[in-house]
Amino acid sequence: MPPPPPPPVGPGPRDPIAGDVSDELVVSTPPGSPVRHLSLADLPPALADRLRFEKAAPRRLRSDRLPAEVRDELEDLWDGIVADVYDEVTGLKRRKAFSRDQVERVLERVGSRFLQAERVVIVAAVHHPLAGEAEWRHVAMGGAGGAAAAASEEIAAYGTMGAAATTAIVAAIAGEVLETYVAASARVQQYKRTHRSPDPGLIVTDLAEAAGYGDAVGRRASNHVARDASRWLGDALLKRTGRRFARTLVPVVGVAVGGTMSALSVRKVTKLALRPPAEDELIRLASNLPDGDDDRELR
Numbered sequence: 001m002p003p004p005p006p007p008p009v010g011p012g013p014r015d016p017i018a019g020d021v022s023d024e025l026v027v028s029t030p031p032g033s034p035v036r037h038l039s040l041a042d043l044p045p046a047l048a049d050r051l052r053f054e055k056a057a058p059r060r061l062r063s064d065r066l067p068a069e070v071r072d073e074l075e076d077l078w079d080g081i082v083a084d085v086y087d088e089v090t091g092l093k094r095r096k097a098f099s100r101d102q103v104e105r106v107l108e109r110v111g112s113r114f115l116q117a118e119r120v121v122i123v124a125a126v127h128h129p130l131a132g133e134a135e136w137r138h139v140a141m142g143g144a145g146g147a148a149a150a151a152s153e154e155i156a157a158y159g160t161m162g163a164a165a166t167t168a169i170v171a172a173i174a175g176e177v178l179e180t181y182v183a184a185s186a187r188v189q190q191y192k193r194t195h196r197s198p199d200p201g202l203i204v205t206d207l208a209e210a211a212g213y214g215d216a217v218g219r220r221a222s223n224h225v226a227r228d229a230s231r232w233l234g235d236a237l238l239k240r241t242g243r244r245f246a247r248t249l250v251p252v253v254g255v256a257v258g259g260t261m262s263a264l265s266v267r268k269v270t271k272l273a274l275r276p277p278a279e280d281e282l283i284r285l286a287s288n289l290p291d292g293d294d295d296r297e298l299r
Contacts, residue, residue: 036109038083047163051086053078056167061174067128070121070181074174077117081110081173086166097165103242106169114241115234117177122207123200125184129192172245176237183207183269191274197284201226202275208233210268211240220278 040048049055053075054062061074088106089097096102107114184203191198202221208229209216213236216229 036084038087040079040083043083043086047086048083051082051163051166053082056082056170057174058171061171061178066181067124069124069128070178073117073120073124074177077113077177078170078174081113082166082170084110085169086162089165089169090162092165094165098168098245100242103169103245107173107238107242110173111238114173114177115237118180118234118237119200121177121181122184122204125181125188126198126200126203129185129188130182169245172241176241176244179265180207180237183210183266186266186270187272190270194274196274196277197281199281202278202281204233205229206272206275207269208236210265210272211236220276222278 040052043051057074057078061078062071064071066074085106088109089102092102184207187203187206188198191202201223205216205221205226211233213229213232215232216225219225221229
């Protein structure tokens with residue numbers, strides 16, 4: 001009897017955004033180049049304990065104010081990629097570990113898990129958005145989160161190499177995911193204030209347009225548009241994370257830069273005009289109207 005096939009390499013099942021849209025937010029690996037993934041269990045116990053989410057993550061990522069679904073996803077993301085990141089940077093000199101090429105190499109290795117977390121928090125924002133009707137509150141939350149992530153990157157980057165470099169890079173990735181959740185929450189609240197019923201496909205299309213995706217401007221958020229927007233947004237997020245990481249490492253100034261960039265990103269989303277409802281949303285809205293029998297009873 002032939003031996004059983006080896007277990008698949010990479011992240012586990014993904015939560016959907018809208019229909020099959022979620023499968024588009026995945027970093028593809030070139031044929032013949034499987035990505036090697038490690039876990040905390042592959043590290044020495046003392047190092048693993050030092051790098052795990054509860055010990056190393058910035059306090060803002062561990063806040064009890066975040067919905068449990070979002071906090072749990074941030075923890076899963078952190079603990080799921082921290083060993084891979086450490087494997088990429090340990091033994092490197094500071095300049096090499098934080099070089100653009102090296103950070104891009106790290107993002108390529110953990111990209112699929114990063115974008116999985118992005119999908120999950122967009123879905124979470126639709127069902128459990130951050131409270132607050134005033135748009136400026138979400139902008140302020142985004143800015144505070146960006147500044148906190150930048151501060152942790154800066155502190156870690158100028159500490160002991162290896163574990164410090166790992167913490168800095170993972171903090172940057174998790175900070176991007178938190179920013180996505182804040183921006184998605186702000187957008188969900190905008191639609192709800194007009195009695196709309198947004199779904200994840202609509203929100204991911206708006207996030208992509210705010211980030212520079214031009215093909216979605218003025219279009220309804222159909223499944224086709226949402227798939228294209230998801231694919232584009234995934235690539236854009238990976239590139240943006242690498243660029244931001246380099247900028248926020250500048251001592252002292254980097255914290256202000258990180259906060260400003262995050263606040264502006266959230267504000268761009270809230271400044272977009274609301275997208276026309278798609279067919280699925282119209283059906284959901286129509287289901288809340290009185291049916292014909294109710295109308296006759298009223299007459």
